[in-house]
Amino acid sequence: MDRDILALLRADGRASVRSVAERVHVSRGNAYARINRMLEDGVIRGFSARIDQERAGHGTSAYITLKIVQDSWRSVREQLWELPGAAHMALVGGDFDVLLLVHTADNRALRDLVLTRIQAIPEVLSTRTLLVFEETDLEPEA
Numbered sequence: 001m002d003r004d005i006l007a008l009l010r011a012d013g014r015a016s017v018r019s020v021a022e023r024v025h026v027s028r029g030n031a032y033a034r035i036n037r038m039l040e041d042g043v044i045r046g047f048s049a050r051i052d053q054e055r056a057g058h059g060t061s062a063y064i065t066l067k068i069v070q071d072s073w074r075s076v077r078e079q080l081w082e083l084p085g086a087a088h089m090a091l092v093g094g095d096f097d098v099l100l101l102v103h104t105a106d107n108r109a110l111r112d113l114v115l116t117r118i119q120a121i122p123e124v125l126s127t128r129t130l131l132v133f134e135e136t137d138l139e140p141e142a
Contacts, residue, residue, distance in 0.1 A: 001026065005034055006044070013047035050137060058085065058103035060110050061132040064118065065096035072123035073097070079121050083113060096128070 004024045008015055021031035038044045053061055068076050073091050080086055080100055088101040100118075104110040114129055 002034055002038060002043075005031065006038070009035075009044065009047075013049075053103045053135070056103075057105060060104045060106050061135065062102055062104075062110055063130040063132065064100045064102060064114060065128045065130070066098040066100065066118070067125040067127075068097045069123040069125060076121060076123050080118070083117055085109075085113065 001024055005020055008020050008023055017032045017035065018028050020035070021028040024031065026034075035044070053059075066076070076098065077089065077091075080089055080098070083102065085102045085104045086100060087103055090099045091097065092099050102110070102113060104113055110129070110131075114127055118124060118127055
């Protein structure tokens with residue numbers, strides 16, 4: 001039942017408790033209690049809007065891979081979160097250490113972000129930029 005509730009909330013985070021309860025065939029009180037428990041347990045970390053980046057003025061998106069100095073993740077992470085347009089970041093294993101998704105107004109802003117801001121971070125050893133041509137939202141549409 002919790003999985004069904006999560007699927008509904010993933011599709012429409014603004015769904016009312018009454019609507020969720022009706023769709024999973026439980027009482028409103030039961031749905032409310034389950035949602036609150038999942039919030040308290042950290043299963044549901046919050047609610048957000050899915051943004052069309054292009055319509056929001058961010059015509060360019062890119063994944064940037066970074067190699068960083070060993071044991072500098074916490075410091076680098078804090079500096080990367082301060083960057084305008086940083087949307088998602090992960091510490092990963094493999095050929096690089098960090099994967100960063102950014103959204104910028106255009107290619108010029110992306111170039112400035114990579115060459116001026118990211119490469120100026122002392123712990124960043126190298127970067128590689130992967131331009132996003134098209135994005136597909138895997139979350140179901142509401």
